[in-house]
Amino acid sequence: MVNCVSIFSGAGGLDVGAKNAGAKIVACVENDPDAAETLRLNRTSIDNPEIFAVDIQSVDFTQLRTDEPTILIGGPPCQPFSKNGYWVKNDNRLIDEDPRNMIGQFLRAVSELQPSGFIFENVESILHPTNIATFERFLVEARALGYACTVYRANSADFGVPQKRKRVFVFGVRKARTPIPQPHPTHGDPAKPELMNGYQPYTGVGAFISKYASDDFREPQEDASNGNYFYELTHVPPGKNYIALSKLKGYDGRKFRTGGRFWNFLHKLHPEEPSITIAAQPGPWVGPFHWDNRRLRVPEVAAIQTFPEVYKFFGNRRSVQKQIGNAVPCLLGEKMVAHLIEYL
Known part of the structure; x- marks a missing residue:
């Protein structure tokens, strides 16, 4: 030992x-x-x-x-x-x-x-x-x-x-x-097969956070529906960010110049792909967002950081996010x- x-x-x-x-x-x-x-x-x-x-x-x-x-x-x-x-x-x-x-x-x-x-x-x-x-x-x-x-x-x-x-x-x-x-x-990364060298493919978030999808885990802070960019968020495909909006056919919402926003702006998870980095102090429209067009719940953020399911966090919502993100x-x-x- x-x-x-x-x-x-x-x-x-x-x-x-x-x-x-x-x-x-x-x-x-x-x-x-x-x-x-x-x-x-x-x-x-x-x-x-x-x-x-x-x-x-x-x-x-x-x-x-x-x-x-x-x-x-x-x-x-x-x-x-x-x-x-x-x-x-x-x-x-x-x-x-x-x-x-x-x-x-x-x-x-x-x-x-x-x-x-x-x-x-x-x-x-x-x-x-x-x-x-x-x-x-x-x-x-x-x-x-x-x-x-x-x-x-x-x-x-x-x-x-x-x-x-x-x-x-x-x-x-x-x-x-x-x-x-x-x-x-x-x-x-399975998207780069020439570099796999017998490795296992990257692990998607779905297997880690799907168990927290029920209303039993709902949090008031997850609701983004009244925000300035919710309409745009609903049109971002899973696994993409704001840049994808400029390539959508029939989309009538706001579009953003590539490079005009941080790369994690309106980023949405894809269940079969790894998450982007969990931030300690994310802005209101900084991802990752859930593919159900909401902010992530505390147990989901903790699961993405691979904390044990029974792990407890002390403090208010902002403090807990900071602890997990750091x-x-x-x-x-x-x-x-x-x-x-x-x-x-």
Whole structure:
């Protein structure tokens, strides 16, 4: 059994994945009160860990260090990415602290806990040219602490999640001679048969959310019928967005210039295809919408993120959406943590 310390835990998506991969969650650190309460409500789903509902800067990770194999997992808030001037090494080779940027706190946790390995998770834009220097400095510091690092750009749909969601993972293994290999996808896009290579086809959302279609799960917030773009929404074909309106024959509603709106504007799910990325704070006409021309229900959003059916969320509707949207899909977390454990 490998112990696991989770930081920036959020609603616990990566934690659930770690448990399913065979790790034992011993501690979670999460400063947001609603997300911390969500973790408490689901203790049995994440091994009944000690929950530190405090600012991570107040946590002494040396107190969690043991002689047993341990991994550290987490996705720190890392804004502003482009402020590279804040990254200065001190005598301990750690990055100077900026309260707006928690990468330094992740490295401090690594330094104090001295885990056998770690998983650092973040948004794909951390590799953008305006942010890459910050990210590369993180790798330099992690390696200086004794960890061989592997960078992997993942799409959750490639691992059976019913959602196209791109994230960056760094696998760190202590005292490894060479970086571990990247994970191997298990699923592929059937629209690109030349790239399937024996993979299973992407998983559609229908199998995950159809059970929540009855009126028993109806929510007041799902009704979009009184909105400005409801007529347009009803004409968007499943699996498409606003761009499809300009190609419909006999359609007499508003049309929009291609590129004039964000790509997820009026995007509608197709039951046999993965969802687009679930947003933490979507605008009123940001998809995905259900193919029944309504907004998604909480259990549907959670299912697309592959949370267990029994998982509970604390807070108002906006808070719950934010918690779910910020989470790592549990199934993706399971695949990533299992890959790390394999090479410890």
